[in-house]
Amino acid sequence: MRRYWTDLTTRDAAALPPDTVAILPVAAVEQHGPHLPVGTDAFINRGMIVRFLELLPDNVPAVVLPEQTVGASAEHLDFAGSLAFSPARLIDNWTDIIACAARAGVRRFLIFNSHGGQSGFLAHAALDLRVRLGLFVAYAAWFDAGYPEGMFTPEEIAYGMHGGAIETSLMLHLRPDLVRQDEIADFQPVTREIEATARQFSANPGNGRLGGFGWKAQDLQRSGVTGNAAAATAENGRILLDHVATRLVELVSDLGKADEFVTRYTAG
Numbered sequence: 001m002r003r004y005w006t007d008l009t010t011r012d013a014a015a016l017p018p019d020t021v022a023i024l025p026v027a028a029v030e031q032h033g034p035h036l037p038v039g040t041d042a043f044i045n046r047g048m049i050v051r052f053l054e055l056l057p058d059n060v061p062a063v064v065l066p067e068q069t070v071g072a073s074a075e076h077l078d079f080a081g082s083l084a085f086s087p088a089r090l091i092d093n094w095t096d097i098i099a100c101a102a103r104a105g106v107r108r109f110l111i112f113n114s115h116g117g118q119s120g121f122l123a124h125a126a127l128d129l130r131v132r133l134g135l136f137v138a139y140a141a142w143f144d145a146g147y148p149e150g151m152f153t154p155e156e157i158a159y160g161m162h163g164g165a166i167e168t169s170l171m172l173h174l175r176p177d178l179v180r181q182d183e184i185a186d187f188q189p190v191t192r193e194i195e196a197t198a199r200q201f202s203a204n205p206g207n208g209r210l211g212g213f214g215w216k217a218q219d220l221q222r223s224g225v226t227g228n229a230a231a232a233t234a235e236n237g238r239i240l241l242d243h244v245a246t247r248l249v250e251l252v253s254d255l256g257k258a259d260e261f262v263t264r265y266t267a268g
Helices: 010-014 040-055 087-102 116-133 154-159 165-174 191-197 234-257 259-267
Strands: 021-026 062-064 108-113 136-141
Touching (some): 021 040, 040 165, 040 234, 087 108, 087 116, 136 234, 154 165
16 A cells, blocks of 8 residues: 555545554754754654654555644744744644544544654644544654663763754764764753752653753753764664664554454544
């Protein structure tokens, strides 16, 4: 079957198998410091989808909806090149696209996200579509797939959440032509300082820390980057891409086989 929604004819769309999973990639366009392009989140999402489709078995019915490149990036708007929707408008965009796709008879969807700043909107969009239209909508952010053992230090996983070793490794593999290697550095955020003096307060709460706060990118690091980009390698990017794409295949396969649950879920 054709794997991209835009490649389908209207007859193809109407004839999609009932267990088809339609995937909506959602990304962002925002500064990633002096060394990475503003399209980093979009390039990463796109690369993961391409690798996912290469690994996906032919007998798993899945189709990729048009990528939503611009996301919610208000925390980066003080840096030139960043683009953003308001959260409400962004969620409306996602749910409108999925609602249109459902008119072809598709009932299973996956919102696949590559920008941490909008992860909190995924559950809201999925629930809205469940309540209003009775659709089964799953969601995933690629960084929740975890990392291969020993690839990145615990400190980098905890604090390197934007433009550090992880995203830079992926970009060195996917689009090395767009990486300014002479600008790569160790961009250490103030998050460590905060957590060294505060017991329940963090820029990234969780794991036992109760409180967070609304921050702009420059509040954490003047460059807008958080993490040790100097530790990045293209080989780590290649391995990480396969790691995430493999888990995405497993997730989509799970959704395609959950017939009894999806039927019960969408019936009421």
